Amino acid sequence: MSTPHVIVVMGVAGTGKTTIGPLVAADLDVPYAEGDDFHPPANIAKMSAGTPLDDADRWPWLDAIGAWAHGRAGQGGVVSSSALKRAYRDRLRAAAPGVVFLHLTGDRSLIESRMAERKGHFMPTALLDSQFATLEPLGADEAGVAVDVSGTPREIADRAVAALRRYDTGRPTPA
Incomplete structure (x- = not known):
């Protein structure tokens, strides 16, 4: 990317935020x-x-993430956060204007199978339905890109970086 943005890697549990981020x-x-x-x-x-x-x-969790992102403004960084609702993303944007969201998306069955394979994570597979029920995908007016999570972590990360670079170069320059 040509400018140092703070990227928030978002999505339901099991999409690979901790791996891809x-x-x-x-x-x-x-x-x-x-x-x-x-x-x-x-x-x-x-x-x-x-x-x-x-x-x-x-709210306190999002505020802590927002404070970290604010502290990285102008320097860049990547942080994971489910950021499932627009209101959560709005709160992050209020704390750190200019954040860009990387929404990891995928088929529910793939995500569930990956969650079932995780060892030692506190989030049980049983909460996946509530995650999908809560999810509000990025709106057209929100800064960010969506990337499918099928494939290897390296393939997903490569697609994500390419999408972020395309997004960054395609944005109009602020007046």
Whole structure:
């Protein structure tokens, strides 16, 4: 990319945010931050018990991610966050104007099979339905790109970086 954006890798659980995010960050030569690390212990306990988070649970988490992204403004970075609702993305944009979203998308059965193979992650497969029910895909007016998660992590990351570069070069210059 020609300018140092902060990229928020978003999508439902199991799309590979934690796998693809570091690959994209390395390709762009910027730091990566794992969004799950911003969750307070109460959120992790709730999800580990199979209980979906509500908006009140998510606001402090999103604020922490937004603060990290704000601190990286002008320097670039990649951070993961499910960012499932437009309101969540709006909150991130309010904290860090100029963030660009990389929406990892895919077939539910593929995502579920990948979730089932994960070891030691607090998010159970049982919450996948709630994730898809909550998901509001990127709007046409939102800064970002969508990339399918079929293929190997390297193939997905390559597609993501290419899409981000196309997006960056195709954007109009601010007046």
